[in-house]
Amino acid sequence: MWLADKWNDYEVIDCSNGEKLERWGNYLLVRPDPQVIWDTAKTHKGWKHMNGHYHRSSKGGGEWEFFDLPEQWSIGYNGLTFNLKPFSFKHTGLFPEQAANWDWFGDKIKQAGRPIKVLNLFAYTGGATLAAAKAGASVTHVDASKGMVAWAKENAASSGLADAPVRWIVDDCVKFVEREIRRGNRYDAVIMDPPSYGRGPKGEIWKIEDAIHPLVKLCVQLLSDKPLFFLINSYTTGLAPSVLSYMLGVEVIPRFGGTVNAQEVGLPVTQSGLVLPCGASGRWEA
Secondary structure, rough: OOOOOOOOOOOOOOEOOOOOEEOOOOEEEEEEEOOOOOOOOOOOHHHHOOEEEEEOOOOOOOOEEOOOOOOOEEEEEOOOOEOOOOOOOOOOOOOOOHHHHHHHHHHHHHHOOOOOOOOOOOEOOOOOHHHHOOOOOEEEEOOOHHHHHHHHHHHHHHOOOOOEEEEEEEOOOOHHHHHHHHHHHOEEEEEOOOOOOOOOOOOEEEEHHHHHHHHHHHHOOEOOOOOEEEEEOOOOOOHHHHHHHHHHHHHHHHHOOOEEEEEEEEEEOOOOOEEEEEEHHHHEEO
């Protein structure tokens, strides 16, 4: 398992009975987590003194309950600054476990010794984009949500990367990749962080089980002659790390060689000393 264990501004304090107690900077949030199927004693005082609590509805979705929480605040990681704001469906605008991947590909970009062009698909609020840009890459950031791309630009400005070589694209990821193939554009690295289920800007339906492999095949056509890495993230519990390994193994290795590794990604839990699983990542590297 790859652990995101270098945070100062974030921690999972405890988790029990379908929920996790987290510290985001100076604020404590309680949010649902379907992986937390155990029912351990909630002894930490934060369970009774949180700043925000997302209550899941039995009908799907849910709503926030706030106790002295600002509309927006920020936390930092390795020189980057992320603006947080609780919004619909329990999210805050950041997936902290992805720091394990930011550290990995950041080192690869720094050590490449050449200019690196990165394509970041389903790029959300820009965590991976900023980590790649800070490491020296030029990045094409693609997300179907205009609001998310605007939020990512805010994070770039807060991180001192407003003038970094980033192309900000609001588009359906599959259609963008198809156009890039036709244009003859090439990238040295691909990052994709697809949702389990989603809709494009014109209502296009995305289901990861049906759509992820065709997209990987398309993205391989965008790789340069000397690609550096290919990263796939999955939050879908039904997709094992070995599924990500297999896709990268059959699509990337026959053309470019290299090695594939896939693991669960996790966050340490302070109270128990154990690890909360947070999905999986598959990595191909030259």
